[in-house]
Amino acid sequence: MPPFYFHLTDRFGAVPDPDPRELADLEVVRAQALKGARSIICEDVRDGRVDLTGRIDVYDGAGNLVLSLPFKEAVELVLEKDGAR
Amino acid sequence: MTNPLTMKLEQFTRFEQEERERLNALMSYPTQSFAKGETIIEQGEKVTDVHLVLTGLAARSKTLADGSRQTLAFLVPGDLCDVEVFILEAMDHDIVAMAQTTCLLVPADVMEELLTQSSNITRAMWWSTMTDSAILREWIVDHGSRDARERIAHLFYEMLVRYRVVGETTDDSIPFPITQEELADATGMTPVHVNRILGQLRAEGLVEIRGKVLTILDPKRLREVAQYDPRYLHLIRTERRDGEVSSRAGDLVGASGHGIVHDALQKVTGKFGGS
Secondary structure, eight states, rough: OOEEEEEETTTTEEEEOOEEESSSSSSHHHHHHHHHHHHHHHHHHHHHOOOOEEEEEEETTTTTTEEEGGGGTTTTOOTTTOOOO | OOOOOHHHHHOOOOOOHHHHHHHHHGGGGGGEOOTTEEEEEOOOOOOOOOEEEEEOOEEEEEEEEEEEEEEEEEEOTTTTTTTTTTGGSSSSEEEESSSSSEEEEEEEEEEEEHHHHHHHHHHHHHHHHHHHHHHHHHHHHHHHHHHHHHHHHHHHHHHHHHHHTTOOOOSSSEEOOHHHOOOOOEEEEEEEHHHHHHHHHHHSSSEEEEHHHEEESSSHHHHHTOOOOGGGGOOOGGGOOOOTSOOHHHHHOOOOOHHHHHHHHHHHHTTTTTE
């Protein structure tokens, strides 16, 4: 399986991923990026402040950007009772 | 080669020369090496030898239905993959090598004999088993009550103490062969989240990871971040330690009320050559 790097950029700055993960395909990559982004958002919620300005950029072994996932695309925000975002 | 199990147990037990020799004699049993990622003992297996980690790093882990893993414990040199495991009909989890790892294979009957012949060794093994359970209890607290930062800080501090106890390190650097994904499996976090926390700890000047080595740059502050209370490791039985054996992790686990009292007692008993 090919290697993928999940680089994180958030309010603390850029945190490069030193350990590539071997994943089957881009679908799995996207699922892992979503899971990662949501886990970080969860931790923020515990502290009472949700910051959705971060993003996860996934690169393949050749250094090509294969996915950029802004945190705000990782969750759906329902702020009104009728479901308006 | 010194037996790392003796190194561990002697921190809390005053062995007679003959007992020490019996423990060290275990080193004549065969060893087996495992590459990183290799399974040392598989779930469902009937274990006939007691595995003692001599070098490297192993982990207890469960594989879930979707193929993902949860790591339940790390085993450093000197740790037994359960002293009484031969009692069980089948292992209920896997033991996996997290680095190039060598295990000593002690036949079950030899271990049984060792446990029935010397009460000092038996008591030391009980202590060892109780401490393993206590580490697991902290793991549960980690998952239930500590936030991500505290959890990782707690694990790093504990690993430093454990590597020190068996003399695998004498300063504040420890072997760190695991990937962020493996650390995520052990802390119930995602690898991306682990990466963020490590980035924070690095930025704060608390830790440094270079190559396969983790250096704790500021143990005192990391201990505060982790709200680390070392009492669960039961290192308090220092009064049992032979005066000739140095306290290898004393500076890391001291400073709590108990530690100070015991260090003082140690000094007094050492001074007057008491038992």
